[in-house]
Amino acid sequence: MIYLNLLCRGLLGAVFLIAFGGKVRSPAALRAFAGSLADLGWLSARLRPAAVVGLLVVEGATVLLVVWPGTAAAGFAAAFALLVVFVLGVGLSMRRGERVRCLCFGADRGPMGVSDVVRNLVLAAVAALGFGSSLAGGTAVAGGAIAAVAGGVAAGVVATRWDDLRFLLSA
Numbered sequence: 300m301i302y303l304n305l306l307c308r309g310l311l312g313a314v315f316l317i318a319f320g321g322k323v324r325s326p327a328a329l330r331a332f333a334g335s336l337a338d339l340g341w342l343s344a345r346l347r348p349a350a351v352v353g354l355l356v357v358e359g360a361t362v363l364l365v366v367w368p369g370t371a372a373a374g375f376a377a378a379f380a381l382l383v384v385f386v387l388g389v390g391l392s393m394r395r396g397e398r399v400r401c402l403c404f405g406a407d408r409g410p411m412g413v414s415d416v417v418r419n420l421v422l423a424a425v426a427a428l429g430f431g432s433s434l435a436g437g438t439a440v441a442g443g444a445i446a447a448v449a450g451g452v453a454a455g456v457v458a459t460r461w462d463d464l465r466f467l468l469s470a
Contacts, residue, residue, distance in 0.1 A: 301437035302447040307429030308365045309451025310458070311378050314422060315365075317459045319358040321404040331402055338399040339392060357381055365429070375430035382423040389415050401462070408462045418461045 322332045333351045336342055342350060357377060364374025385403075389411045392399045401408040401415060439447070457464065 300432045300435035301439045302443055304371065304429060304432035304435070304437075305439065305444055305447035306451040306454070307375070307425050307432065308371055309448040310425055310455040311375070311422065311429065311451075312362055312365045313452045313455025314458050315358045315361045315378065317456070318404050319355060319362060321406065322355060322358075322402070335400045335402045338397060339388070354381075372430055372433035375426045375433060379423055379426035379430065382419045382426060385419045386416055386423065389419070404459045414461060414465045418458060422458060 322329055329351075333347060336347045336350060337344070358381070361374050361377045361381065364370040364377060366374075389399070393412065393416075398410040401411045403415070
């Protein structure tokens with residue numbers, strides 16, 4: 300279970316670090332992300348600044364929490380909660396017929412859709428697996444630990460390029 304835990308920590312750490320970094324890499328990127336929230340018909344203009352700050356705080360905290368063994372379970376719980384909010388938010392927007400742009404990782408990937416919901420559901424499952432594996436404990440051999448974390452990071456990078464992968468597979 301320790302290797303599953305390390306893989307999940309690497310995966311979610313990479314995903315949330317890339318998401319956080321993509322939004323704060325420049326003032327223009329942060330403004331673009333904040334502006335994309337205007338497309339959400341259910342989020343008032345008054346609440347948008349707080350939503351931007353809150354999201355950045357939770358994403359950044361999630362990265363820090365999943366990195367450290369003693370706080371990984373809390374990080375997985377935060378990741379799971381945030382991903383469920385994303386699934387519900389995208390689903391609600393789609394149901395209302397809103398064309399919300401995805402700036403999840405700092406770049407405009409076009410309107411969000413079913414593939415974003417699927418990606419976030421898969422990531423939520425990873426968070427649940429990670430949480431469960433955190434409860435099991437265990438010790439790891441250095442080589443196995445490095446392989447598990449590296450595999451998780453690689454999978455996390457693939458998850459952040461989900462739209463590109465979807466495009467390639469649909470062509």
